[in-house]
Amino acid sequence: PPRILTLEEPVLHLEHCIAFAVHGNPAPTLHWLHNGQVLRETEIIHMEFYQQGEVSEGCLLFNKPTHYNNGNYTIVATNQLGSANQTIKGHFLEKPFPGRMFNAVFPIPTPKFLCLDSNTFSFQVSIAVGLAAFACVLLVVLFIMINKYGRRSKFGMKG
Numbered sequence: 001p002p003r004i005l006t007l008e009e010p011v012l013h014l015e016h017c018i019a020f021a022v023h024g025n026p027a028p029t030l031h032w033l034h035n036g037q038v039l040r041e042t043e044i045i046h047m048e049f050y051q052q053g054e055v056s057e058g059c060l061l062f063n064k065p066t067h068y069n070n071g072n073y074t075i076v077a078t079n080q081l082g083s084a085n086q087t088i089k090g091h092f093l094e095k096p097f098p099g100r101m102f103n104a105v106f107p108i109p110t111p112k113f114l115c116l117d118s119n120t121f122s123f124q125v126s127i128a129v130g131l132a133a134f135a136c137v138l139l140v141v142l143f144i145m146i147n148k149y150g151r152r153s154k155f156g157m158k159g
Contacts, residue, residue: 001082002028005055007075010062010090017059018090020075025054028077028084032060035071045069065092 002024010016022028032039032047041047044065049058056077062069074087 002077002079002084004075004077004084004086007086007088009088010065010092016062016065016092018062018073018088019057019059020049021055021057022075022077022084023055024077024079024081026079026081027051027054027056028079030056031076033072033074033076033085034069036074039073062092065090067093067095070095 002022005021005023006019008019010018022030030047030049039045044063045060047058047060049056060073060075070091070093071089072087073090074085076085077083
């Protein structure tokens with residue numbers, strides 16, 4: 001019957017790899033479980049192995065795993081004489097914001113002008129009106145200066 005020789009925790013090479021080695025004659029078929037459920041191989045999670053005599057060595061590869069891929073991984077080796085399995089815990093990333101609401105992490109600030117009393121608010125309005133009036137007077141003075149002195153010809157000719 002098959003015998004699982006090694007099963008190692010995930011290690012990052014080019015991709016994350018759960019390395020394994022299984023011995024069996026006849027050669028066993030291999031499949032994986034994730035938290036007790038059959039693991040479907042995809043482009044992101046797939047198994048690569050090679051057979052060398054009676055030993056199959058390889059990796060369960062993960063391409064950029066997230067916290068959704070954390071959990072228990074079980075390799076199951078089966079042939080005509082029996083089966084063997086072994087489980088290892090795979091931890092790739094921490095869950096972002098564990099147990100917190102989004103607003104608790106990124107609170108929405110309350111606008112400060114809503115919390116002011118009427119005296120402070122009227123003072124701010126009077127300052128804003130004063131600045132606007134000053135800007136208008138300045139623009140009128142600049143307009144008059146440009147019209148009065150800006151049209152003179154350098155050579156005293158009228159054109």
